[in-house]
Amino acid sequence: DGGITQSPKYLFRKEGQNVTLSCEQNLNHDAMYWYRQDPGQGLRLIYYSQIVNDFQKGDIAEGYSVSREKKESFPLTVTSAQKNPTAFYLCASTLGDITNTEAFFGQGTRLTVV
Amino acid sequence: AQRVTQPEKLLSVFKGAPVELKCNYSYSGSPELFWYVQYSRQRLQLLLRHISRESIKGFTADLNKGETSFHLKKPFAQEEDSAMYYCALIEAGGTSYGKLTFGQGTILTVHP
Numbered sequence: 001d002g003g004i005t006q007s008p009k010y011l012f013r014k015e016g017q018n019v020t021l022s023c024e025q026n027l028n029h030d031a032m033y034w035y036r037q038d039p040g041q042g043l044r045l046i047y048y049s050q051i052v053n054d055f056q057k058g059d060i061a062e063g064y065s066v067s068r069e070k071k072e073s074f075p076l077t078v079t080s081a082q083k084n085p086t087a088f089y090l091c092a093s094t095l096g097d098i099t100n101t102e103a104f105f106g107q108g109t110r111l112t113v114v
Numbered sequence: 115a116q117r118v119t120q121p122e123k124l125l126s127v128f129k130g131a132p133v134e135l136k137c138n139y140s141y142s143g144s145p146e147l148f149w150y151v152q153y154s155r156q157r158l159q160l161l162l163r164h165i166s167r168e169s170i171k172g173f174t175a176d177l178n179k180g181e182t183s184f185h186l187k188k189p190f191a192q193e194e195d196s197a198m199y200y201c202a203l204i205e206a207g208g209t210s211y212g213k214l215t216f217g218q219g220t221i222l223t224v225h226p
Contacts, residue, residue, distance in 0.1 A: 031212055040123060042200060042218035043158075050212045058213070090158070094214070098146055098206045103214060105158040 003027065006091050006106035013085075013113050021076045021109045023091035030096030032074035033103070036060060037088045046089075049074055050096055078111060085113045117141075118203050120217035127191050128225050135186040135220050137175075137201030146206050147184040149175055150216070152198040161186075161199070171195070191224045198222075 004025040013019045023032065031050050035043040035058075045058030049068040063082025068074055074093075078085045091106040117140045127133050139145055149161040162170045164177045164184060175186045184201060201217040 033214055035216070040218065042120070043216035045213065045215055048213060056210065056213070059215070092158075092214070094212075096212065098204060098212070101146065101148070101163070101204050101214070102160045103150070103158075103202075107157055 004091060004093050004104050004106045006089075006109050008109060009107065011109055011111045013111070015113055016080045018077055018079050019085075019111065021078070021089055021091075021111070023074045023076065023106060025072055025074075025093045025104070027093060027104060028071070029093035029104070030071070031094045032068070033092040033094075034058070034064075034066065034074065034076045035090045035092065037090055037108070043090065046076065085111060087111060118201050118215055118217035120199075120201055120220050122220050123218065124221050124223070126223045126225065129193055130190050133188050133191040133195070133222065133224075135199050135201075135222065137184045137186065137217060139182050139184065139201075139203050141182075141203060141205070143205065143207050145177070145184075146204045147175075147177060148202040148204070149173070149184075149186050150200040150202055152200070154197070158200070191222075193224045193226055196222055196224045 007022045033048045034046040044060050046064050047066040049055035052071050065077045089109045092103040094101050094103045119138045147164045151161040152158045173188045198219050200219045205213045
């Protein structure tokens with residue numbers, strides 16, 4: 001069953017702790033993305049990666065870090081430096097070919113920091 | 115820097131009425147634009163892309179480079195069209211190749 005999987009669905013952490021969100025895809029996609037979804041602000045791009053071992057900052061990268069050691073995996077770490085980490089996080093992937101750029105999304109992870 | 119703006123957070127229409135969801139963009143290169151839709155309890159999914167000039171579920175969108183707009187239109191709205199709609203732009207060149215940016219989203223409600 002091909003697709004993109006985010007885990008866990010819900011995550012609770014104490015303030016000051018780093019936390020890592022998982023994103024795995026078996027679509028053989030080259031490009032992967034992380035977004036943050038807040039009410040009234042739409043999807044804001046955190047990081048994206050066009051190829052293994054390479055990634056770029058999006059529009060709100062401060063307080064986040066990523067790695068892309070494998071094609072199928074793009075984990076996101078929310079660090080203690082992120083001032084307002086409580087949010088809904090979405091991961092997406094595409095083939096990487098601009099002319100065929102349908103993005104497939106995971107079901108999201110809702111992170112709550114207390 | 116690229117930017118996608120959807121001026122309406124909420125849009126309500128009655129069944130059978132025409133609907134237009136607005137999207138404006140700013141981008142120095144040649145844009146690749148899309149509309150994505152998220153139905154209740156479902157994942158965000160592609161609705162249509164400007165490059166294919168297709169009509170999906172009765173929706174169309176025309177790229178107007180002069181007005182830098184990519185508005186989504188449907189002549190007769192249906193209740194099942196009620197959803198969150200996002201306009202998106204991907205950079206097709208330069209140092210930010212592949213950067214996929216979304217607008218703020220518009221919640222469309224179609225009343226019976």
